[in-house]
Amino acid sequence: MMTTECVLLRDVRPWGAELTDILIRDGHIAAISPGQIAPAEADMIDGAGAIVLPGLVEAHTHLDKTLWGMGWRPYQAGPALGDKIDTERRLRAEWDVDPHRQSLRQALLSLGHGSTAIRSHVDIDTDWGLAGFEGVAQTRADLADQIDMQIVAFPQSGLLKRPGTLDLMQEALTQGADVVGGLDPCSMDRDPKGHLDAVFGLAERHAKPIDIHLHEPDELGAFSMELILERVRAHGMQGQVTISHAFCLGMPDRDRARALIAALAEARIHIATVATPYRPVPSAGDLRAAGVTLCAGSDGIRDCWGPYGNGDMLERAMHLGLRNNLRRDEDVEHALRCCTYAGAEVMALADYGLKIGCRADLVLVDAETVAHAVVSYPPRKLVLKAGRVVARDGRAGMAAP
Amino acid sequence: MMTTECVLLRDVRPWGAELTDILIRDGHIAAISPGQIAPAEADMIDGAGAIVLPGLVEAHTHLDKTLWGMGWRPYQAGPALGDKIDTERRLRAEWDVDPHRQSLRQALLSLGHGSTAIRSHVDIDTDWGLAGFEGVAQTRADLADQIDMQIVAFPQSGLLKRPGTLDLMQEALTQGADVVGGLDPCSMDRDPKGHLDAVFGLAERHAKPIDIHLHEPDELGAFSMELILERVRAHGMQGQVTISHAFCLGMPDRDRARALIAALAEARIHIATVATPYRPVPSAGDLRAAGVTLCAGSDGIRDCWGPYGNGDMLERAMHLGLRNNLRRDEDVEHALRCCTYAGAEVMALADYGLKIGCRADLVLVDAETVAHAVVSYPPRKLVLKAGRVVARDGRAGMAAP
Numbered sequence: 001m002m003t004t005e006c007v008l009l010r011d012v013r014p015w016g017a018e019l020t021d022i023l024i025r026d027g028h029i030a031a032i033s034p035g036q037i038a039p040a041e042a043d044m045i046d047g048a049g050a051i052v053l054p055g056l057v058e059a060h061t062h063l064d065k066t067l068w069g070m071g072w073r074p075y076q077a078g079p080a081l082g083d084k085i086d087t088e089r090r091l092r093a094e095w096d097v098d099p100h101r102q103s104l105r106q107a108l109l110s111l112g113h114g115s116t117a118i119r120s121h122v123d124i125d126t127d128w129g130l131a132g133f134e135g136v137a138q139t140r141a142d143l144a145d146q147i148d149m150q151i152v153a154f155p156q157s158g159l160l161k162r163p164g165t166l167d168l169m170q171e172a173l174t175q176g177a178d179v180v181g182g183l184d185p186c187s188m189d190r191d192p193k194g195h196l197d198a199v200f201g202l203a204e205r206h207a208k209p210i211d212i213h214l215h216e217p218d219e220l221g222a223f224s225m226e227l228i229l230e231r232v233r234a235h236g237m238q239g240q241v242t243i244s245h246a247f248c249l250g251m252p253d254r255d256r257a258r259a260l261i262a263a264l265a266e267a268r269i270h271i272a273t274v275a276t277p278y279r280p281v282p283s284a285g286d287l288r289a290a291g292v293t294l295c296a297g298s299d300g301i302r303d304c305w306g307p308y309g310n311g312d313m314l315e316r317a318m319h320l321g322l323r324n325n326l327r328r329d330e331d332v333e334h335a336l337r338c339c340t341y342a343g344a345e346v347m348a349l350a351d352y353g354l355k356i357g358c359r360a361d362l363v364l365v366d367a368e369t370v371a372h373a374v375v376s377y378p379p380r381k382l383v384l385k386a387g388r389v390v391a392r393d394g395r396a397g398m399a400a401p
Numbered sequence: 402m403m404t405t406e407c408v409l410l411r412d413v414r415p416w417g418a419e420l421t422d423i424l425i426r427d428g429h430i431a432a433i434s435p436g437q438i439a440p441a442e443a444d445m446i447d448g449a450g451a452i453v454l455p456g457l458v459e460a461h462t463h464l465d466k467t468l469w470g471m472g473w474r475p476y477q478a479g480p481a482l483g484d485k486i487d488t489e490r491r492l493r494a495e496w497d498v499d500p501h502r503q504s505l506r507q508a509l510l511s512l513g514h515g516s517t518a519i520r521s522h523v524d525i526d527t528d529w530g531l532a533g534f535e536g537v538a539q540t541r542a543d544l545a546d547q548i549d550m551q552i553v554a555f556p557q558s559g560l561l562k563r564p565g566t567l568d569l570m571q572e573a574l575t576q577g578a579d580v581v582g583g584l585d586p587c588s589m590d591r592d593p594k595g596h597l598d599a600v601f602g603l604a605e606r607h608a609k610p611i612d613i614h615l616h617e618p619d620e621l622g623a624f625s626m627e628l629i630l631e632r633v634r635a636h637g638m639q640g641q642v643t644i645s646h647a648f649c650l651g652m653p654d655r656d657r658a659r660a661l662i663a664a665l666a667e668a669r670i671h672i673a674t675v676a677t678p679y680r681p682v683p684s685a686g687d688l689r690a691a692g693v694t695l696c697a698g699s700d701g702i703r704d705c706w707g708p709y710g711n712g713d714m715l716e717r718a719m720h721l722g723l724r725n726n727l728r729r730d731e732d733v734e735h736a737l738r739c740c741t742y743a744g745a746e747v748m749a750l751a752d753y754g755l756k757i758g759c760r761a762d763l764v765l766v767d768a769e770t771v772a773h774a775v776v777s778y779p780p781r782k783l784v785l786k787a788g789r790v791v792a793r794d795g796r797a798g799m800a801a802p
Contacts, residue, residue, distance in 0.1 A: 072769040075728040252653075277678035278726040306728045307776045308719065318709065325679040327476040327707045368473040375708045 007387050008038040009362070012047035014354045016370040019049060024360040027386030032356060045389075047364055050381055051373055053336070054353050055116025055361030056313035057343025060211075060244050060272040060297025062154075063103035063120040063139065064132040068302050069400065070095070070102075075307055081187075081215065085157055088304035089127055099135025101401045106301055107139055107147055108396040110311040114363035114380040116390075118147055119211070119297070119347055121154035121181055121244075124172055126164045133172045146390045146398070150347055152211045154181035159198055160189040166198055173206040182212035185224045192227055200231045209240040209348075211272070214248065217280070221248025225260055232267045239268040242295070242346055246271050249287075250280025258286055265290040270346045273338075274299040275316070275323035284324040288334060295343040296320055313339040314365070315377040332371040360387040408788050409439040410763070413448035415755045417771040420450060425761040428787030433757060446790075448765055451782055452774055454737070455755050456517030456762030457714035458744025461612075461645050461673040461698025463555075464504035464521040464540065465533040469703050470801065471496070471503075476708055482588075482616065486558055489705035490528055500536025502802045507702055508540055508548055509797040511712040515764035515781040517791075519548055520612070520698070520748055522555035522582055522645075525573055527565045534573045547791045547799070551748055553612045555582035560599055561590040567599055574607040583613035586625045593628055601632045610641040610749075612673070615649065618681070622649025626661055633668045640669040643696070643747055647672050650688075651681025659687055666691040671747045674739075675700040676717070676724035685725040689735060696744040697721055714740040715766070716778040733772040761788040 007024040014020065014032065023031040023042070038044055065088065067073050073095070077087035091097070103120070110118060122132045133151065140149040153172040155165050159182065173180065182199040185192035203210045216224050225248060232241050243264075249257050249271070261282075264271070270293040271282050287294045296316050301309035314336070320326075321335035344352035351359045364382040367373035379394035390397055408425040415421065415433065424432040424443070439445055466489065468474050474496070478488035492498070504521070511519060523533045534552065541550040554573040556566050560583065574581065583600040586593035604611045617625050626649060633642050644665075650658050650672070662683075665672070671694040672683050688695045697717050702710035715737070721727075722736035745753035752760045765783040768774035780795035791798055 072773045074730040074770075074772070077728075275678075277676075277720075277724045302776070307730075307733060307772060308723055310777065319678075322709055323678045327478075329475040329708075332708060369475075371475070371708060372473045375703070376711065 012052040024387040050364040059295035059343035103139040113312040116361040125157040150178040152179040153177040249282035329371040413453040425788040451765040460696035460744035504540040514713040517762040526558040551579040553580040554578040645673040650683035730772040
């Protein structure tokens with residue numbers, strides 16, 4: 001890892017544009033122009049014509065629960081959501097899924113693929129207590145100079161139905177959780193008003209944003225979404241609430257979905273998606289047309305919930321493009337914007353981007369165009385965080401535990 | 402490329418089973434047992450514990466139309482099927498999409514990923530004549546000892562509505578096309594009876610199997626499927642007809658879909674899928690439960706129809722698993738069976754598999770289990786065709802043009 005304060009990145013193409021040089025000083029982009037003379041103290045990096053992208057943003061994952069690096073563990077749960085949750089609680093203990101070790105593994109995996117920012121939901125429940133939060137918070141500290149990490153205090157096993165969870169959520173927020181989580185207000189706690197009042201109450205008390213998992217389909221999810229909309233308005237939380245998955249927006253009644261989307265736009269509620277191929281999902285095109293910010297994430301990666309995933313947000317952009325039938329270059333690029341700029345907006349990252357003054361969180365990838373990078377997701381040549389090289393050829397510099 | 406007649410493949414795990422050695426003689430698997438003594442004349446290959454799979458089967462693609470290696474070409478067509486077809490016919494001429502060069506490029510790309518058998522639809526139309534067929538037939542000859550290639554004479558621009566196409570189809574079959582193609586009997590030719598009678602007539606005259614593209618959704622597709630079922634019974638073509646895509650089987654009325662699937666099973670009609678994430682698709686689980694063979698393919702790869710795809714059938718197994726929400730190891734393995742054994746059955750490949758006597762079409766991949774290989778799709782270490790090494794580390798030995 002380089003520690004110099006000045007780096008000249010030669011011959012790169014910002015977001016696929018013309019070849020240029022990027023001068024980085026004190027971790028920020030100081031100049032962008034071709035044929036720059038390197039300052040004497042500068043480290044030189046030859047981009048060799050690579051496309052440079054802003055750091056990828058993993059806006060929805062579960063760092064605490066991956067089994068990555070623990071040997072292959074066949075999926076065991078039944079199909080129902082409740083069974084998945086219960087099976088995971090059981091196996092987490094049986095298998096010693098250490099949240100610090102596991103979150104560090106996944107975070108470094110993601111960094112190798114170019115994610116310089118990660119928002120992770122972390123289970124808070126009465127069995128697990130704050131162990132998950134503490135482990136991921138340790139990883140957040142370990143990687144503080146490599147990844148912007150946000151922790152969502154996430155009541156995976158229910159917020160009200162397991163008394164004591166609300167206190168634990170409060171404690172996690174006091175100890176540094178960044179975001180208040182929530183989950184399926186109707187189907188999980190069987191008390192949507194109670195669940196959402198608690199979530200918004202926590203957010204107000206701790207002055208934190210909200211990110212709610214909403215798997216509920218069709219009209220049930222739409223009802224929960226309406227309750228969220230009402231509270232965003234009442235609490236003046238426009239721009240500070242994300243709804244993750246929002247499968248209900250994939251409902252067959254497209255007019256109803258678009259009316260909900262219009263209300264989301266008005267309340268500046270963001271959507272986070274995984275582009276799940278086996279469930280109805282929000283239409284990227286409809287959200288874009290209405291001006292709703294759509295960010296993306298890997299969701300769980302090789303955990304008790306399923307074996308898929310690799311933490312590559314460039315490949316996720318491909319999934320997002322394919323899921324939404326995006327074919328034109330400009331549309332395929334939009335899929336990547338969801339995995340970069342939109343995620344940065346949702347995470348409220350300061351100085352994000354490829355302009356002068358932005359922090360030099362940069363990803364180099366060999367491709368002809370940005371759309372080409374999305375559909376081919378080649379290994380990342382180089383990843384810089386605040387101007388320092390943190391990954392090369394698809395692998396983070398720091399060794400995983 | 403090795404030319405020896407005897408190879409000892411040491412320390413491999415057939416379909417993820419216990420470590421063993423595989424002796425290959427004259428291109429076929431002669432023995433499978435651990436700790437074999439290498440015959441003096443044998444070439445030795447150290448599998449180093451890799452999983453060995455039978456050659457992957459690309460059962461549905463379009464080798465003649467890929468733009469792979471031609472530089473990035475942004476997608477240009479409108480959303481309608483007809484516009485895609487017309488745009489492609491125009492660009493194919495403008496861009497000099499040479500079917501021999503392009504099919505060779507894609508076939509070698511696929512071979513690098515371990516596909517030792519490919520069924521390719523090839524456009525036959527009155528503009529293009531037999532140029533596509535001739536180019537792909539040349540590639541088939543070029544790679545005769547590396548890939549089992551079947552050509553489907555495919556009336557992409559309609560069979561009846563462009564007079565002369567039927568004669569061209571006949572000519573292609575006379576010159577060595579392996580399979581009679583068809584396309585959307587209602588929506589394409591606007592004459593489902595005429596279209597299907599022509600297709601089945603060609604098949605009967607030339608004693609060839611059939612592979613029909615059926616994009617028609619819902620009840621329209623179901624109607625076309627019924628017409629196909631009637632003709633399979635009437636012509637005694639059980640086991641010789643494949644329906645590609647069959648989006649109608651993803652219809653909302655699951656009982657109706659399952660009744661169709663039961664009829665397909667009875668007529669031994671196969672289904673080929675791409676596991677398209679943005680359209681309803683046949684359920685892999687329902688087909689499996691009914692005993693219908695489901696094979697898989699990449700469809701078009703980076704062509705005038707869209708920018709996605711890479712020809713990797715192990716990654717396609719992942720898409721198939723994800724699209725069908727397959728999580729248990731046994732189910733994830735089934736997705737790979739669709740991309741191996743099922744494809745071999747549809748292509749009627751002789752001596753396919755991992756048993757003694759089978760042809761040594763083998764793929765080595767580093768993974769803990771077969772399910773792990775599917776979800777991680779690492780580069781193929783080695784690909785053998787009839788016992789000869791034809792690809793290493795994800796790349797074919799033969800250079801692409």
